[in-house]
Amino acid sequence: MAAITMKNIVKTYGDGFQAVKDINLEIADGEFMILVGPSGCGKSTLLRMIVGLEDISGGEMLIGDERVNEKAPRDRNLAMVFQNYALYPHLTVFENIAFPLRLAKTPDAEVKERVNHAAELLELTEHLERKPANLSGGQRQRVAMGRAIVRNAQAFLFDEPLSNLDAKLRGQMRTEISRLQKRLGITTVYVTHDQVEAMTLGDRVAVLRAGVLQQVDSPRRLYQNPANLFVAGFIGSPPMNFIPATVTDDGLSTPFGDIQLPPGRSVDLSGKEIVLLGARPESFEDADVVSDTVREHGMVFDAQIDVIEWLGNEQYAYVPYEAPEQIRQQLADLERELDSEAMRTQLVVSLDASSQIEESSTASVWMDLRQVHVFDPGTGENLTAEPAPVSDETAEGQPA
Amino acid sequence: MEREQTARQKSLWWVAGVIVIVYALFPVAWIVSLSFKRASDLSSREFLPTTWTWDNYDLILRGDFQDLFLSALRNSIGITLIATFIAVVLSTFCAYAIARLDFPGKKLILTTALAVSIFPVISIVTPLFNLWRNIGLYDTWPGLIIPYLSLTLPLSIWTLSAFFRQIPWELEQAAQVDGATTWQAFRRVIVPLATPGVFTTAIISFFIAWNDFVYGISLTSTEAARPVPAALAFFTGASQFEQPAGAISAAAVIVTIPVVILVVLFQRRIVAGLTQGAVKG
Ligand SMILES: Nc1ncnc2c1ncn2[C@@H]1O[C@H](COP(=O)(O)OP(=O)(O)O)[C@@H](O)[C@H]1O
Ligand SMILES: [Mg+2]
Numbered sequence: 001m002a003a004i005t006m007k008n009i010v011k012t013y014g015d016g017f018q019a020v021k022d023i024n025l026e027i028a029d030g031e032f033m034i035l036v037g038p039s040g041c042g043k044s045t046l047l048r049m050i051v052g053l054e055d056i057s058g059g060e061m062l063i064g065d066e067r068v069n070e071k072a073p074r075d076r077n078l079a080m081v082f083q084n085y086a087l088y089p090h091l092t093v094f095e096n097i098a099f100p101l102r103l104a105k106t107p108d109a110e111v112k113e114r115v116n117h118a119a120e121l122l123e124l125t126e127h128l129e130r131k132p133a134n135l136s137g138g139q140r141q142r143v144a145m146g147r148a149i150v151r152n153a154q155a156f157l158f159d160e161p162l163s164n165l166d167a168k169l170r171g172q173m174r175t176e177i178s179r180l181q182k183r184l185g186i187t188t189v190y191v192t193h194d195q196v197e198a199m200t201l202g203d204r205v206a207v208l209r210a211g212v213l214q215q216v217d218s219p220r221r222l223y224q225n226p227a228n229l230f231v232a233g234f235i236g237s238p239p240m241n242f243i244p245a246t247v248t249d250d251g252l253s254t255p256f257g258d259i260q261l262p263p264g265r266s267v268d269l270s271g272k273e274i275v276l277l278g279a280r281p282e283s284f285e286d287a288d289v290v291s292d293t294v295r296e297h298g299m300v301f302d303a304q305i306d307v308i309e310w311l312g313n314e315q316y317a318y319v320p321y322e323a324p325e326q327i328r329q330q331l332a333d334l335e336r337e338l339d340s341e342a343m344r345t346q347l348v349v350s351l352d353a354s355s356q357i358e359e360s361s362t363a364s365v366w367m368d369l370r371q372v373h374v375f376d377p378g379t380g381e382n383l384t385a386e387p388a389p390v391s392d393e394t395a396e397g398q399p400a
Numbered sequence: 401m402e403r404e405q406t407a408r409q410k411s412l413w414w415v416a417g418v419i420v421i422v423y424a425l426f427p428v429a430w431i432v433s434l435s436f437k438r439a440s441d442l443s444s445r446e447f448l449p450t451t452w453t454w455d456n457y458d459l460i461l462r463g464d465f466q467d468l469f470l471s472a473l474r475n476s477i478g479i480t481l482i483a484t485f486i487a488v489v490l491s492t493f494c495a496y497a498i499a500r501l502d503f504p505g506k507k508l509i510l511t512t513a514l515a516v517s518i519f520p521v522i523s524i525v526t527p528l529f530n531l532w533r534n535i536g537l538y539d540t541w542p543g544l545i546i547p548y549l550s551l552t553l554p555l556s557i558w559t560l561s562a563f564f565r566q567i568p569w570e571l572e573q574a575a576q577v578d579g580a581t582t583w584q585a586f587r588r589v590i591v592p593l594a595t596p597g598v599f600t601t602a603i604i605s606f607f608i609a610w611n612d613f614v615y616g617i618s619l620t621s622t623e624a625a626r627p628v629p630a631a632l633a634f635f636t637g638a639s640q641f642e643q644p645a646g647a648i649s650a651a652a653v654i655v656t657i658p659v660v661i662l663v664v665l666f667q668r669r670i671v672a673g674l675t676q677g678a679v680k681g
Contacts, residue, residue: 086574100578
């Protein structure tokens with residue numbers, strides 16, 4: 001077990017493409033770190049540089065205080081689970097799991113004991129003599145995990161291990177991985193583009209965008225305190241709503257009415273004409289079900305409800321609105337980058353399950369202003385972001 | 401592209417198949433039949449021998465042609481096996497490099513290989529004859545093995561590199577992460593997966609070398625290196641005008657046997673789909 005430290009890591013591919021740009025990240029011993037970002041942002045590249053399958057173009061990679069830039073993969077003692085599992089088709093499940101031990105010339109008795117132990121953890125005991133071709137997707141996935149945990153590796157690396165499984169199995173394996181990591185307490189780097197995995201699995205999450213590290217924080221802080229538009233839009237499902245607002249003398253003017261930011265959220269808006277307000281779906285509520293004591297913390301407006309999705313425990317209402325052309329363009333670009341489905345300018349509003357609001361009607365909706373974020377549309381920066389706590393582990397890894 | 405075939409289409413395929421088989425196997429059957437005929441029976445214009453006899457086999461294995469045939473058989477087996485072995489080993493490494501590595505001149509190697517293999521043998525054989533005489537390779541085993549390699553290597557490299565390309569590269573990377581050196585990853589993961597390809601290549605190489613006649617007859621002069629196809633031409637009857645067709649047929653049958661055995665033995669090895677299950681299915 002060891003900590004992994006990246007200092008100014010750069011990757012430039014042979015064709016001149018810079019896939020990873022100046023990344024600084026410290027992963028503590030025993031920590032579960034998630035690398036998340038849309039497809040093509042350089043997650044796999046970074047992971048493959050940690051494990052040694054990709055040359056490091058610049059910067060320094062330390063594993064347990066030892067520089068590994070020049071070390072071959074086999075000398076780094078890391079275990080990796082590949083996206084497509086990469087099982088050896090000519091070997092049985094037993095020999096697949098035993099492969100790293102065989103290479104290390106481990107005595108037969110010990111191999112047997114350790115493979116059986118790993119197989120037990122992963123519920124593979126009855127499949128040990130079968131070949132990978134005859135296993136189901138979930139079983140293959142577990143064999144790949146078995147191969148990783150059977151040795152005493154310094155760290156586990158996962159590259160989108162669940163992306164080839166169906167939704168149900170993905171949920172099961174997610175809990176399994178989490179349980180296993182807690183039990184073994186081994187430093188883990190986990191690459192995913194799925195933000196549910198990112199939020200549920202990790203101690204900390206590193207968000208990447210086009211090879212640049214955006215923010216490293218605990219899932220909770222990422223959600224509540226995103227550093228910029230990109231992180232805010234990427235984390236959360238359904239995503240955060242971005243509402244264009246014009247800065248006026250006495251507050252902000254939005255398509256839903258004029259608002260005054262509460263003291264806890266007020267920021268210096270001098271010199272800015274337009275800002276983007278970010279509000280999560282759950283910051284909204286049917287005005288009828290909001291109690292009077294909280295009502296004053298927000299604003300009530302009339303919304304044209306387009307569609308309602310009723311999910312049993314809650315419901316989502318879609319509220320289209322008009323936005324200035326320039327802002328609409330920017331929001332569309334952001335959507336595209338975040339890989340989310342093309343979205344018109346509309347609010348996604350979460351309503352209480354008991355709300356009686358109907359589709360295609362006008363309803364009174366309440367917006368909680370205590371939790372809105374204010375973004376600079378030019379730089380994407382979150383003007384309301386709290387500075388990261390200093391002493392906490394979560395402060396590490398932030399680019400200085 | 402699966403489509404229901406009508407009964408009519410099916411029967412047409414059967415007829416076509418039978419025609420091809422008869423067309424291809426008739427000469428073989430004729431030779432087998434010839435090899436069991438008596439000398440007097442040879443021109444009988446009957447398909448089957450009137451009386452079956454082992455005389456011809458006796459003649460080449462114990463009789464007059466024994467020296468000629470057995471030494472030729474020994475040469476053929478030895479030269480072919482060595483040439484096949486070298487071709488397989490060399491082409492395995494070469495094809496692996498071509499499939500896995502990006503190095504300057506990769507295209508050149510592949511095109512050269514292709515160019516060599518389409519070069520007509522007959523145009524090389526005369527200069528080779530002179531060269532071999534000068535440097536002392538004429539009428540020796542290496543003198544045949546080297547030209548055979550020039551025939552078998554290009555083909556082997558092409559088939560094998562196609563095979564290697566099918567193997568997911570991630571398997572090798574997984575092995576390296578698991579602690580294997582490049583060589584261990586190659587030997588323990590890549591080679592087992594490429595086995596069907598290696599066997600296919602071996603068989604093709606074997607056939608090419610085993611069946612060669614032009615080099616065999618041109619680059620040898622004595623029993624020191626002459627292979628069977630060439631030696632058959634030296635079987636002579638009692639008089640110059642009488643061809644010992646029976647004995648030649650018997651020899652032909654005998655040299656066919658290893659080929660048949662080879663195919664039957666390795667047929668099962670040449671199964672595709674061995675890489676199935678390596679990655680998600
Ligand atoms: N071998 C390569 N040569 C050139 N560019 C590459 C290579 N591998 C990946 N890339 C590029 O690097 C970027 C990051 O790739 P990758 O790390 O695989 O992204 P992801 O975050 O989806 O795992 C992509 O834009 C990809 O096109
Ligand atoms: Mg990837």
